[in-house]
Amino acid sequence: MIGYIGGIHVLEIFPIILFFISFFGIITSRNIVKSIVCIILMQTAVILFWLGLGARISNLPPIFEYGTYIDDPSMIADPLPQALMLTAIIIGVAVTAINITVLNALFRKYKTVEWEPMQAQAFEDEKPEM
Amino acid sequence: MMISQLLPFFVITPVLIAVFLYVFFSLKIVRIIAITVQAAFMIPAGWLLMSARETDVLVSVGDYDGLLGIILRADLLAAVFVFLTVFIFLMVGIYTYQTPYDRTKRLYLFLIFLLEGVLIGLFLTRDFFNIFVLVEVSTVVVTILLMYDRTRRNMFAGMMFLMVNIVVMQMYLFGLGYLYMLTGVMDMEGASVVIATMDSNQLALPYALIMTSIASKCSLLPMITWLPKVNSLTGSRFTIAAIMSGLHIKAGVYLFMRFQDVFGDIGMDFFLVIGVVTAVAGVILALSQTEIRLLLAYSTIAQVGLIIVGLNLDYEYSRVGSLFHIVNHSLFKVALFLCASQISYLYQTKNIQKIRGAFKQTPLIAVANIIAILGIVGAPLFNGSISKYFLVYGADGPLEWIIILINLGTILVFVKYATIFFGKPLTKVREEETLVSDTNRRGVVFALGAMCIVLGIGGVQAIYFLFDVPVTLTFGGYMEKIGIFFVSVIIAVLLYKYVLAKRTFLSKLNGLNLSFQKICVSIGIFFAILLVYIGVFYG
Numbered sequence: 001m002i003g004y005i006g007g008i009h010v011l012e013i014f015p016i017i018l019f020f021i022s023f024f025g026i027i028t029s030r031n032i033v034k035s036i037v038c039i040i041l042m043q044t045a046v047i048l049f050w051l052g053l054g055a056r057i058s059n060l061p062p063i064f065e066y067g068t069y070i071d072d073p074s075m076i077a078d079p080l081p082q083a084l085m086l087t088a089i090i091i092g093v094a095v096t097a098i099n100i101t102v103l104n105a106l107f108r109k110y111k112t113v114e115w116e117p118m119q120a121q122a123f124e125d126e127k128p129e130m
Numbered sequence: 131m132m133i134s135q136l137l138p139f140f141v142i143t144p145v146l147i148a149v150f151l152y153v154f155f156s157l158k159i160v161r162i163i164a165i166t167v168q169a170a171f172m173i174p175a176g177w178l179l180m181s182a183r184e185t186d187v188l189v190s191v192g193d194y195d196g197l198l199g200i201i202l203r204a205d206l207l208a209a210v211f212v213f214l215t216v217f218i219f220l221m222v223g224i225y226t227y228q229t230p231y232d233r234t235k236r237l238y239l240f241l242i243f244l245l246e247g248v249l250i251g252l253f254l255t256r257d258f259f260n261i262f263v264l265v266e267v268s269t270v271v272v273t274i275l276l277m278y279d280r281t282r283r284n285m286f287a288g289m290m291f292l293m294v295n296i297v298v299m300q301m302y303l304f305g306l307g308y309l310y311m312l313t314g315v316m317d318m319e320g321a322s323v324v325i326a327t328m329d330s331n332q333l334a335l336p337y338a339l340i341m342t343s344i345a346s347k348c349s350l351l352p353m354i355t356w357l358p359k360v361n362s363l364t365g366s367r368f369t370i371a372a373i374m375s376g377l378h379i380k381a382g383v384y385l386f387m388r389f390q391d392v393f394g395d396i397g398m399d400f401f402l403v404i405g406v407v408t409a410v411a412g413v414i415l416a417l418s419q420t421e422i423r424l425l426l427a428y429s430t431i432a433q434v435g436l437i438i439v440g441l442n443l444d445y446e447y448s449r450v451g452s453l454f455h456i457v458n459h460s461l462f463k464v465a466l467f468l469c470a471s472q473i474s475y476l477y478q479t480k481n482i483q484k485i486r487g488a489f490k491q492t493p494l495i496a497v498a499n500i501i502a503i504l505g506i507v508g509a510p511l512f513n514g515s516i517s518k519y520f521l522v523y524g525a526d527g528p529l530e531w532i533i534i535l536i537n538l539g540t541i542l543v544f545v546k547y548a549t550i551f552f553g554k555p556l557t558k559v560r561e562e563e564t565l566v567s568d569t570n571r572r573g574v575v576f577a578l579g580a581m582c583i584v585l586g587i588g589g590v591q592a593i594y595f596l597f598d599v600p601v602t603l604t605f606g607g608y609m610e611k612i613g614i615f616f617v618s619v620i621i622a623v624l625l626y627k628y629v630l631a632k633r634t635f636l637s638k639l640n641g642l643n644l645s646f647q648k649i650c651v652s653i654g655i656f657f658a659i660l661l662v663y664i665g666v667f668y669g
Contacts, residue, residue: 019304026297027650035293035646042300050307081310084259088303091266095296098270102277102289109282115646122286123643 011052018045032113043092050085054078133181134189137202141251148243155236168220175216182209202254210596211253219246225574245271256318258306269295275370298343305339322392330668338661347382351408354431368471371423375430376464400663402442409435413539418636422470422480433459445524450599455517462505465578469499476560486553501579507541510612513582516589541622
């Protein structure tokens, strides 16, 4: 079958690989900025996966003039994943913006953007009052 | 008017209250109106509950047919959660209402009521993508609440919370995409119908992705070390901790139930084990705490573990016991946090070891606090005893004993907590009269305490009313549980007095802090184990 490698669609393989690469990046990043970039990459992987879903059988745009007769509806790309991903992109942008804003504020308080020193100082503050 | 047409307003009303409060906050009358509207909101919530007892209330937003639109559906379970949410937020609203005017409090109340709308939305919606959006909104709201005091510790905690939640929600969205690819629907009912005809093997990846994200929302193992800390270390705001522990974490449990239903109850044994381990770990970590909020937050984890055990026992009574325990736990945990707030204000410390003689200092709050404690430990005639009685119904053999031991651990935690009531104060204590809006706050904790007793005495009827499941409580069985309870109390007191009070080996656990990377690794491992488990046992 066209587009399939070992039973898996090519549109699936790339996002899955990208997803796990970004997950690996999140696990190994020592820098918070890198962690945020990896999270953005993860969002991109998920969005790509969803967009691939809508275009598996055919990628004819789902926009027609009113009253057009469609012979075979299965030839049209599924518009739902596209609509949902538009929302997901907006949410992703908003959340990333908050994330970066918070990081900016944290940088002013901790004078670092590395996870380890920041965490060490935060846990130092956390010790119960004596 | 049909109640179904009102369903979207259940989500919109709290948001409107939030905006109204934010814009006109400086006027005292506005806060009274907001509380009145919130109180009046109990009426439609009650109406929804009564209607849902007869038949599911549903509305398709935008009037689309069938599975095309976004469906809001209130079955009995959702209606109970909506009612509980409205009630708890009313209590918190009354509790916070009369504090002196403070510019920062404006945003605080706005966020609190916004969170109410989001939680109600989560309980009512049946659309997978809606759940994603609402969880993201709640994550942002909670993050801002966590950072509220702008201390650097809380801001760091808030950022950890935000980033971990973004990662797990990306896993959810990925799993959802896979599920959509397999089923072609975004609606829970539709998906469960399609999934029933499918092979479990195909579902392994979406199931593992979605359930990993939901499990981290319920702060199940391995996520337990950070969520309580993040949730409870919110500066001086006990009310946020109360909402987080009492209600927000239950939204995770609710989603867990819904998704288990959608996937046709695969992976029950896995979550049974996870529930037991979470409960045991929660008890041990709670015992190691000296900070009053952390102790309560970790005890929440233990109770959530117990609830997850009950839900996965595959026995009607246990499931219903778990559901009832969710309601009960919300009531007594909110009461406990609010009482702890009063007591720690008087003693000007949050360290349990420094608070002594609270019973003498503030007898009324102490009484309400003790009622809540009796509720959570499952004392006879209190609500916790009824829910725990049914929760263990489906457990037999070693599992029953493990649950009894977990309850013994809970009793031990609250024996430690109860030491604050006895002895003489070690530090200077503020006068009780300095408590702000004394009557309101006492009223709230007593109302919650009263609910614990009412639901304890009328527990069987309450279960029938709330979940429409007729249960019978045998006299002999209940007496046996009472016997076990009293033996547990004696063992717990002795254990505390002669072992725990003198040794500090548990306090080493206090410093257990996972870094962001390690949390992500633990989430990855959880996902991998779940995936392999489903692949091996259901493949």
